Amino acid sequence: MSRQVLLPQASAEISSPAITAFARLMRAHALLRRELQSEVLSPQGLTINDFEALLHLSREEGFRLRRVDLAQRLTLSPSGVTRLLDGLQEAGLVEKAECSTDARVTYAVLTATGVAMLERLRADHVELLRSLFSDSLDEEEVAQLAELLGRLPGVEEGLCAADADA
Template identity: 30%
Template sequence: MDNQEINDVAKIFGHLIRSHLSIVKRVLEEEGLCPSQPGIIHVLSQCHQATQVELANKLNVTPATISAMLKRMERDGLIERQRSLTDQRVTYVCLTESGIEQAKVVNEIFRELNFRAFGNFSKDEIDQAKFIFRKLLGNLQD
């Protein structure tokens, strides 16, 4: 493949990412969420509780980044912190009732967006997309 073809694919890929992020940001803002919150909401809706370090690892961000995000979410009543009953040094983060309701909204937003993006793909095209995306991830990882 020549350099121009690679540049063309990279340009389309960049446009795709920017379009996706723009739609996600707009829809989340309509729901009163900042773009960093859905990841935390999703993880906590799956595992029910996690430490800050566990969240940082699952979301591939620094603990400092998670700390700032959690402060905002706690202020907004989406999460609460609970001390471990067995080890007082450990604090877990959990969704509040409001956070659980937001998880339902977030899941629906992403379900609709995913269907909008991939709903007209055949099974073979979905398999090809997964293969290509995994290959891209592998190429870009350290």
């Protein structure tokens, strides 16, 4: 006996181009993450979340950010960011700092070792992005893609000025 799967009819609110865009965006995201992980991060023993945390910290004054703000930028729960930072702290890439004016606040601070790690990763990361994009898109198209994606709700949240301008 075969099972028949019934799919809802596409409504007028969700057009076929929207479904296609969503599917392509999800596929591109998965492919980019896989390449970044396997080609750049795994050889250094890092995950994508580790890398994103280090990048966010590197772009802040004093290389420090409140842990709650870092969790928001990484879309992690407070316990998720604690686990992430525990691993980075164990590796010597970040350290924990207390707030001198509010005992409830703690900071994640990028260490000199963390800065050195980012410097080692930077060239490979830039080369990966260049090879992935330049094979299919010219510079103007990449800028247009970034601008279009930036219009989606929530995409700009968590980006610092350097991210938005890059």
